Amino acid sequence: MPRTKEFDEDAVLLKAMHLFWIQGYEKTSINDLVTHLGIHRRSLYDTFGDKHQLFLLAIERYKKFLNGHFESGISRAGSARQAIQYLFDFMIDGYEGKPPGCLFVNMAVELAPHDDEIDGQASESFVIVEKLLADLIRKGQENGEFATTRDASELAEDMHNSLLGLRVLARTSADKKKLHRIADSAMSKLDT
Template structure:
């Protein structure tokens, strides 16, 4: 008489799947890989998660709710914009560099076969949403007077997002935390120089108009 199938913890299985997709990407993980890592039959994986794609999407959502939520945490609250951006970049480096993991949303579906194009498009939406969240935070800083009115927050937000996603690529390539942090230092120095010069110029214009 055959024994009953071994029970499994769905949340643990999802975490294992997340780590596997994070390391190898969507295309790099087969159903046999999932069977081996999760330790359950493919029929039970389908019963629990629906499909490989559904499992992947749920794994991405888990990543964003936990490890990948660092950006939302950094951008929220009452911190000044310099500190918010710095915290976001530093947290990214801390997450991305161990094991050369990078960002799961950036690396897990960069190149997808035609039949998996929907997965790549879905991840692109997530990356665009991250860019927009940075732009929104910069706009708040502009409205509060931290950033001068003539700064293009959309262009600056695009630069910040490129920096953030670039840190992921560099980390996957094996660039160490020291070099990545030095890169952040340079970026933030340029950010401060640009906004400080603009603020000084604005104050000088006000003084000159008063003198006239």
């Protein structure tokens, strides 16, 4: 008779996501995962496969995590400007207990050069954020909130580049005031 699982898979994936986010893929050993996740090695392999498979599942969990925060923050925003400001603030300040930076940026830097599957995941996530920014910029241009002198898609590429840089800087000891100045500079492009 098969044993029943004594753990919540989503809770374990959330823990794995945070561990990979903090330590990176290469620095996270199976022993680290077993200890941090609080499950037996055999349960880890039986439920999630090998470390790479667990990492891919943790990335899927991260997508849900980000989508939830983005949808919630953007739906509460009263304008396109506030929605974009929310994205910048979230990348800088996040929420209590959020590891610094961004798991997608971390994996793009660490793994994408030699792992096509990870490269595809990172690239897809970046396209989604650029599209979100372009849609918000278009909305702001249509309602007169932003200048219409620049193409929304090109401006979104530029703003996304700033967001990527902020996600990298957020992993360092950079002063948050500096990060907010960079965000303010990026936001000012909406008015030119």
